[in-house]
Amino acid sequence: MKKLILLCFISFSFWSCTLDDDSDNFYYEFIPIENVSMPDSFTFGAVHTISYTYFRPSTCHVFRDLYYVPEDNTRTVAVINTVYEEGNCNPLTDELVERSFDFQPLENGTYIFKFWAGVDENDEDEFLVYEILVEE
DSSP: OHHHHHHHHHHHHHOOOOOSOSSSOOEEEEEEEEEEEEEEEEEOOEEEEEEEEEEETTTTTTEEEEEEEEETTEEEEEEEEEEETTHHHHHHBEEEEEEEEEEEOOOEEEEEEEEEEOOHHHHEEEEEEEEEEEOO
């Protein structure tokens, strides 16, 4: 009886595993930032909201995350979308998406924000650059 149960368990284990990948096919894509709304200056320790906009390229593009890399006093920012590879995607030409994030300066001086705005004709990255002074 124990051997029969073990044989059934092993058989069901093989049937429950499949090599077919039924999950959604997707990839990640950086989306250029079109416009940024920044304060003229930061107040040390205060929380500031930074707004940005980007165009959603298709109905298969969904906001995933914000690429945010702090390095010394420079912050590099880019939008990451998940792009679902479905056959029913429709291109969008004018769907402007507005989002924001909060920033709290914890050091005096100047912060430099570089928002990724795409690539130029030479395939070089372009950025919207803002230098913001921290006031006490």
